[in-house]
Amino acid sequence: MIIWCIFQERSIMRTQNLLITQILFFILCFDVPAQTGSNINLKDLQIGQRIRVSGKYRADGIFLGHNVELKNSQEDAVIEGIIKTLDTKLAIIKVMGIRVVINGHTQLFNNRSHSVQLKELLPGNWVRIQGKHIEKELLLASTIQLIDPPDTGEESLESEIQKLSTEKWEACLILDIPVVFNNQTIFNDFRPFINGVKRDDDDQQPSPITIGDYFLMGGKVEVEIEPQDNLNLNNASADRVNSQISFKPEFSLTPLPGVEIYTKLKVKRKQLIKTGQEEGSTRFQASEFYLNLYNLFQTSLSLQIGRQRFKDKHEWFIDENLNAIRLILDTRRFDLKFAVADGKILSQKAPMDAINQFHYYFTSRVKMARRTYLGAFLFGRLHHKDYVGLNWFGVWSRGRLFKNKIRYWSNIATLWGNSGFDSIYGIAYDVKITSRLPLHLPVLVTVGYAYGSGDPNPRDRSDLNFRQTGFQDNSARIAGLKRVKYYGFIFDPELSNMKIWTLGLGLQPTLKSSLEFLFHTYSQVVAQKFLRDSNISARPLGTNKHLGTELDIIFTMREIPNVDLSLIFGYFHPGMAFGEVNSGVMMGKMKFQVFY
Numbered sequence: 001m002i003i004w005c006i007f008q009e010r011s012i013m014r015t016q017n018l019l020i021t022q023i024l025f026f027i028l029c030f031d032v033p034a035q036t037g038s039n040i041n042l043k044d045l046q047i048g049q050r051i052r053v054s055g056k057y058r059a060d061g062i063f064l065g066h067n068v069e070l071k072n073s074q075e076d077a078v079i080e081g082i083i084k085t086l087d088t089k090l091a092i093i094k095v096m097g098i099r100v101v102i103n104g105h106t107q108l109f110n111n112r113s114h115s116v117q118l119k120e121l122l123p124g125n126w127v128r129i130q131g132k133h134i135e136k137e138l139l140l141a142s143t144i145q146l147i148d149p150p151d152t153g154e155e156s157l158e159s160e161i162q163k164l165s166t167e168k169w170e171a172c173l174i175l176d177i178p179v180v181f182n183n184q185t186i187f188n189d190f191r192p193f194i195n196g197v198k199r200d201d202d203d204q205q206p207s208p209i210t211i212g213d214y215f216l217m218g219g220k221v222e223v224e225i226e227p228q229d230n231l232n233l234n235n236a237s238a239d240r241v242n243s244q245i246s247f248k249p250e251f252s253l254t255p256l257p258g259v260e261i262y263t264k265l266k267v268k269r270k271q272l273i274k275t276g277q278e279e280g281s282t283r284f285q286a287s288e289f290y291l292n293l294y295n296l297f298q299t300s301l302s303l304q305i306g307r308q309r310f311k312d313k314h315e316w317f318i319d320e321n322l323n324a325i326r327l328i329l330d331t332r333r334f335d336l337k338f339a340v341a342d343g344k345i346l347s348q349k350a351p352m353d354a355i356n357q358f359h360y361y362f363t364s365r366v367k368m369a370r371r372t373y374l375g376a377f378l379f380g381r382l383h384h385k386d387y388v389g390l391n392w393f394g395v396w397s398r399g400r401l402f403k404n405k406i407r408y409w410s411n412i413a414t415l416w417g418n419s420g421f422d423s424i425y426g427i428a429y430d431v432k433i434t435s436r437l438p439l440h441l442p443v444l445v446t447v448g449y450a451y452g453s454g455d456p457n458p459r460d461r462s463d464l465n466f467r468q469t470g471f472q473d474n475s476a477r478i479a480g481l482k483r484v485k486y487y488g489f490i491f492d493p494e495l496s497n498m499k500i501w502t503l504g505l506g507l508q509p510t511l512k513s514s515l516e517f518l519f520h521t522y523s524q525v526v527a528q529k530f531l532r533d534s535n536i537s538a539r540p541l542g543t544n545k546h547l548g549t550e551l552d553i554i555f556t557m558r559e560i561p562n563v564d565l566s567l568i569f570g571y572f573h574p575g576m577a578f579g580e581v582n583s584g585v586m587m588g589k590m591k592f593q594v595f596y
Helices: 002-030
Strands: 050-057 063-070 077-087 092-095 098-101 107-109 126-135 138-146 155-165 171-174 177-180 186-189 209-211 215-229 240-256 259-274 277-296 301-311 319-330 334-346 354-369 372-383 388-401 406-419 422-436 443-452 498-507 513-523 546-557 563-574 585-595
Touching: 050 177, 092 126, 098 126, 319 354, 354 388, 422 498
Parallel strands: 063 177, 063 186, 098 138, 107 138
Antiparallel strands: 050 063, 050 155, 077 092, 077 126, 077 155, 092 098, 126 138, 155 171, 171 177, 209 215, 215 240, 215 585, 240 259, 259 277, 277 301, 301 319, 319 334, 334 354, 354 372, 372 388, 388 406, 406 422, 422 443, 443 498, 498 513, 513 546, 546 563, 563 585
């Protein structure tokens, strides 16, 4: 195994060296210096834009900004500074001119990320505070962490610009604190570009590498090892270990204002080890390659042409790269997206044959309140040769309830169309609620239920089995740092003729680690002899509805900047739908990621 890993590393290094050589050639040809951020100035700032200002808070209540960084939008404000006063009875501390309120949901940590009590905070301590700006010079803290004093001795504010003035002096208002600039102030843009590296919500977010003013790059390297056992519920089957090394660089070139050329490559080496045999393959592909025309007609319109990723937040109806033309209207309040695409999907009857199909796609999203959204989607799949025409329409919502005490998401979709001479109808929904327990440690409890309709009469010409689009991945963050398969790591079924109950428990031992337990129970709506899609290759007998139960344990650690380590263990116990089965299925997975 060690020898094989060394061979893998050398193979990947050869590929990396080729890519690095091409990048260096690009640099030499254009003779541009590498830098970590693009320079901006005061005129680039706008009201509502999020910035981080480091500098000195003066006794007259004015913050003198020495360094300004543009940041991507997020909900919470962040301040770093010295505790001036502390009232343990009212649970209020004052940092700079901001009063910080501490309640039962505020998490307190020392500089080693261990929990502490309020009494351990003292005037003169340096702290990093994250929370919500609820009124004038008042912040409701979600986390407070003791930190070591920075080498520069500078405090900092990070939030949205409330006011902006360049008349008498260059200044802005952040968290109700006046911030002034002078000719010594340095302005930089360190955001992961909106038109640039496209990271998932569970990826770490290092600043991308910029070369000159037009070229940007980033990406990640992944190593995965996944032992598998008894997926066909037959103890006689051979054990197997899947492993792979992936290199996924991303490049963004903006040769003209409003024009971006985006490329995402993937070099993947897979290795399968079975009892007594070993086989492997190496694959290179352009996962995405498209032209992005943004700020069309000086508006929020953009047009993307080429191979691009389609993805919803919970990957419930799509997570796939398709060749498409997509029109996007994206504002702060709402967005609309429409696309036509030509993709490929595997046929269930002949899984080795790829069928070209035409797709149409429409989504909308409206921001109803802070962290609360409502949306709809319409998706169609057409293939005239096999007389297949399927359409999905759904609505979804996600957000916070009861003053952020409860997080939720809900999806509901209906399906209609035809396959050959059969009419197809179906309905499905998925609801999950997460709440925090009133404990010293941040412990989250999740309850979820998902339903996909079944067909009680499979002999007629009307098929009532719901089926997902075929492009779903059923993966999202629930209570931890990483995305999880929320229908089960092992079973991972398509939501068709199925009911799934989920109970989850998640906690964060430190700020940079998480541990999740997810328990699932599965049953068919109508007892049938097939599963539309699942990791379990065994077929049910069609005499009992209970498919089984599964327990997953997911641990993630990101103590090293830009490095993630995830360990997953799952156990699936088959139900009576598979008959008398003496043993269950165990699987594990180790995933190591480095982001750049």
